[in-house]
Amino acid sequence: MQHIDIKEIFENEALINNNVTVCGWVRTARDSKNVAFIELNDGTSLKHLQIVIDKSKGLEYEEMLKVGCAIKVEGQLVPSAQNIVEVNADTLTLLGPAPQDYPLQKKRHTLEFLRTMPHLRLRTNTFNAVFRVRSVMAAAIHEFFQKKNFVYVNTPLITGSDCEGAGEMFQVTTNGYTTEYTNEEDYYTNDFFGTKAGLSVSGQLEGETAAMAMGKIYTFGPSFRAENSNTPRHLAEFWHVEPEVAFAELPDIIELAEEMIKFVIGQVLEKCPNEMDFFDKFFEKGLKDRLNKLISEDFGTITYTEAIELLKKADVDFQYKVEWGCDLQTEHERYISETIFGKAVFVTNYPKEIKSFYMKQNDDGKTVAAVDLLVPGVGEIIGGSEREANYDKLVEAMNIRGMNLDLYGDYLDLRKYGSVPHGGFGLGFERLIMYCTGVSNIRDVVLYPRTVGNVR
RNA sequence: UCCUCAAUAGCUCAGUCGGUAGAGCAUUCGGCUGUUAACCGAAGGGUCACAGGUUCGAGUCCUGUUUGAGGAGCCA
Numbered sequence: 001m002q003h004i005d006i007k008e009i010f011e012n013e014a015l016i017n018n019n020v021t022v023c024g025w026v027r028t029a030r031d032s033k034n035v036a037f038i039e040l041n042d043g044t045s046l047k048h049l050q051i052v053i054d055k056s057k058g059l060e061y062e063e064m065l066k067v068g069c070a071i072k073v074e075g076q077l078v079p080s081a082q083n084i085v086e087v088n089a090d091t092l093t094l095l096g097p098a099p100q101d102y103p104l105q106k107k108r109h110t111l112e113f114l115r116t117m118p119h120l121r122l123r124t125n126t127f128n129a130v131f132r133v134r135s136v137m138a139a140a141i142h143e144f145f146q147k148k149n150f151v152y153v154n155t156p157l158i159t160g161s162d163c164e165g166a167g168e169m170f171q172v173t174t175n176g177y178t179t180e181y182t183n184e185e186d187y188y189t190n191d192f193f194g195t196k197a198g199l200s201v202s203g204q205l206e207g208e209t210a211a212m213a214m215g216k217i218y219t220f221g222p223s224f225r226a227e228n229s230n231t232p233r234h235l236a237e238f239w240h241v242e243p244e245v246a247f248a249e250l251p252d253i254i255e256l257a258e259e260m261i262k263f264v265i266g267q268v269l270e271k272c273p274n275e276m277d278f279f280d281k282f283f284e285k286g287l288k289d290r291l292n293k294l295i296s297e298d299f300g301t302i303t304y305t306e307a308i309e310l311l312k313k314a315d316v317d318f319q320y321k322v323e324w325g326c327d328l329q330t331e332h333e334r335y336i337s338e339t340i341f342g343k344a345v346f347v348t349n350y351p352k353e354i355k356s357f358y359m360k361q362n363d364d365g366k367t368v369a370a371v372d373l374l375v376p377g378v379g380e381i382i383g384g385s386e387r388e389a390n391y392d393k394l395v396e397a398m399n400i401r402g403m404n405l406d407l408y409g410d411y412l413d414l415r416k417y418g419s420v421p422h423g424g425f426g427l428g429f430e431r432l433i434m435y436c437t438g439v440s441n442i443r444d445v446v447l448y449p450r451t452v453g454n455v456r
Numbered sequence: 457u458c459c460u461c462a463a464u465a466g467c468u469c470a471g472u473c474g475g476u477a478g479a480g481c482a483u484u485c486g487g488c489u490g491u492u493a494a495c496c497g498a499a500g501g502g503u504c505a506c507a508g509g510u511u512c513g514a515g516u517c518c519u520g521u522u523u524g525a526g527g528a529g530c531c532a
Contacts, residue, residue, distance in 0.1 A: 030491045037491050052490080067482090082492070105467065105482050107493060112524065113467070167531065202532090228457060229530055238532065319528085330528075383532065428532030441525090 001072070007044035009077065010084060020087060021074045022049060023095065025123060028106035029065035036061060040073065046129055046274045050086040051075070059092050067106055068098030068123075111444050118448050118456065126282070129275040130445050133268055134433050140267035141220060141241055141429075144260050150216040150243060155203030157222065160195055161407050168226040169198035170236075199224035202426060203242050204358075205411050208387060211244035211422055212414050218243040220429075228452055232441040233379065235430060237450040244424035250360075250369040250386040253423040254301070254346050257373060257382050261344070261432070262295045268436055269295075275437075284438025291436065293343070300337075300345030304328075304367065307336055307347055314339075327354045330379060337374040344375045357397040358411075359385040360423070371425070378435045384425025391415040 003021045024042035031037075034055050039048035051073050053061050064071045072093040080086040104120055114121035121127050142152065158172050174192040181187040188196045203219040210217040223240040243256060269276060269291060280287040302310075311322040311332055320329040328336075328347070337345050349367040352359070359368035373382035388394045394415055398405055405412065433445040443449040448456065 028493070030494050031488095032491065032494085033488055035490055037494090039492080050492080100483055101466080103466070105493095107467075107481060109467065115524090223532080225531075227530060230457090231528085231530090232526080234531070240532070380532070426532060431532060 003072065005044040006040065006042045006047075006049045009049055009087075010045060010047060015077050016079060016085060018077055019074065019090075020077045021072065022087065023072045024049070024070070026064060026067055026069050026071060026098070028067060031065055036065060038064065038071075038073075040071070041123075041128075043128060046125060046132075046278060050080065050083045052086055052088050053092070054088065057090070059089065060094075061089075061092055063094050063097055064092055066098050066100070066102070068102035068104060069094065070096040070098075111441065115443060115449075122447070125278065126439075126444075129272075129278050130433070130437060130439060131447070133272050133275050133279075133437055134445060136268055136271050137264050137429075137433060137436065138220070140264040141218075141260070143267075144263045145216075145218045145243065148216065150218045151210070151214045153207065153210045153214075153217045153219055154221060155200065155206040155210075155219050155242075157200050157224075158193075158197055159200045159206075160193065160197050161205065167201050169201055170224050170226045172197045172199060201225055202240065204244065204424065204426065205408075207242050207244040207424065208422065209410060209414060211246045211424070212418070212420070215246045216243070230452055232443070233431060233434075235442055235446060235449055235451060238442075238446075239429035241427040241429055242424060244422065246420050246422045248386070248423050249421050250348065250371060250423060253384050253386060253425055254348070254371055257346075257371075257384065257425050257427075258299050258344075260427075261299075261373075261382075264432065265291050265436060266295050279437045279439070283440075287438045297343065299373070300341040300343055301348065302336070302341075302345060303348050304350045307332075310340060311335065325351050325353065333372075333374045333379055334376075337379075338376045342376065344373060347372050347374060352397075355385070357401050357403065358387050358394070360388045360421075361393055361397070369423070373425075375435055378431050381431045381435060382425050382427050384423065386421065386423035389415060389419045389421050391419065 001023065003023045004015070006022055006024060009015060009020065009022060022040065022042065024040040027039045027041050027048050029036065029038045036053040036055065038051040038053070040051050041048050053059060063069065072095055073087055073089050074091045075087040075089040077085050077087055103117060104123060109124070111126075114124065122131070145152065175187065175190065181190065188194070191197070200223055202223055203221070207217055207219050219240065219242045221240065222237055224237050225234070226236065227234065245252065245256065269288065276288055305324065307328070308322055308324050311318070314335060316335060318329070318331055320326070320331065322332065336347065337343070348369070348371045349362060350370045351366060352361060352368045355368050355370045359370050361368055369386035371382075371384050372380050375381055388397060391412065394412065395405065398408065430442050430445050434440065434442060437445065439445055443451065
């Protein structure tokens with residue numbers, strides 16, 4: 001169907017005073033005696049295109065004033081004082097009518113109401129802006145890593161091993177509920193893979209194997225967590241960015257994370273000015289200032305041990321007592337990133353007891369080379385570490401946790417043959433989108449959010 | 457999973473001390489000299505989330521359930 005994107009209508013000055021054809025959905029219409037106005041949106045632009053209907057031309061137009069219908073318009077593009085340009089319609093075609101029970105109105109709806117119709121909420125300004133920003137961010141992530149010679153790998157979504165400590169796995173099975181087996185082993189050996197399988201909670205372990213061959217890799221794809229967590233920051237299915245770098249130590253990983261966050265946010269500010277104005281106006285006042293500040297200054301850095309000292313000295317009555325060895329609670333993380341630093345901050349070198357088996361044990365014998373990136377508002381958006389490269393130390397850490405070493409033969413081989421210092425991090429893509437847009441519920445930055453009890 | 461709050465017209469909400477269900481927007485109809493969430497007039501629209509209970513009488517009080525939101529835990 002030959003037509004011009006509304007985005008181009010607004011940007012290409014050469015089109016002015018020419019005849020154009022545009023298609024789109026009617027967002028709102030205003031009718032008076034001699035003239036009617038339609039605001040048309042085709043998804044390419046946040047700004048609507050005004051269509052002017054001169055009633056003396058005798059066009060059929062009444063059905064096309066209904067909010068939500070799809071129309072095609074041919075007419076002359078003319079300058080407009082208030083709207084930059086507008087189209088004086090010569091012909092109007094109704095592509096798809098919208099009956100009066102169309103649920104979206106031309107007024108503002110609550111995000112809660114829009115969540116009840118994930119298919120139609122996409123036709124609102126908010127979701128138009130969210131998914132354009134999401135798309136630009138995804139492209140920026142690829143661009144960042146590709147320019148740095150990282151190889152994009154796709155780790156398996158179905159896995160036999162659990163990335164320990166990263167949450168509950170969804171089980172993958174072809175055994176129906178009517179099948180009966182006498183014991184668990186019998187059940188799994190008769191299943192599709194002949195063993196217990198699940199959806200991956202992280203591609204890290206497989207990513208490490210790739211990094212130990214290709215040097216620098218990244219994954220960018222879905223991860224699945226069956227945790228019963230009901231918060232505005234958790235999804236059962238989310239997109240995970242997981243770079244893994246050989247010949248790298250913890251400071252290299254921190255530098256990479258900071259550089260990546262700054263690049264992606266810089267791209268959004270540059271390529272989505274209208275969307276960012278929209279978010280700044282309707283979702284978080286001062287959003288653009290906050291992001292511009294973020295990309296122009298260094299992130300904070302503090303060790304876990306230093307953070308504990310500062311929290312102990314803080315004149316705040318925390319609900320959870322601060323003691324070296326405890327994991328940082330949300331209230332502590334907020335105090336560090338929002339009150340102490342007032343910006344993004346890396347917290348490093350956590351006690352080994354509260355972190356995963358694969359993290360490199362530091363020489364102090366008490367901590368591991370882990371890092372979390374805390375940002376004001378959203379909390380933790382990155383978790384990473386230098387990995388334990390020493391075979392014996394890794395085996396020891398796994399034994400302490402009572403893990404079955406037989407399931408990790410491939411992983412242990414990496415330390416047996418040509419082991420090198422390496423590390424990486426995991427970024428929750430949706431959390432970065434929240435941080436970038438000011439949208440405060442993760443369900444509103446995903447097309448069809450999957451959460452506990454919701455798989456529509 | 458735990459804690460708190462909420463659920464009234466299609467949407468957003470009001471509803472006083474327990475006494476006949478309200479507004480704005482939307483919809484439909486009519487009007488209006490180019491409007492910007494247009495404006496003006498009229499009409500239609502209700503199982504007050506669901507199930508019990510207290511009461512002469514419950515949208516309002518009590519109990520349970522469901523759904524949603526926020527916080528916590530877990531995490532990205």
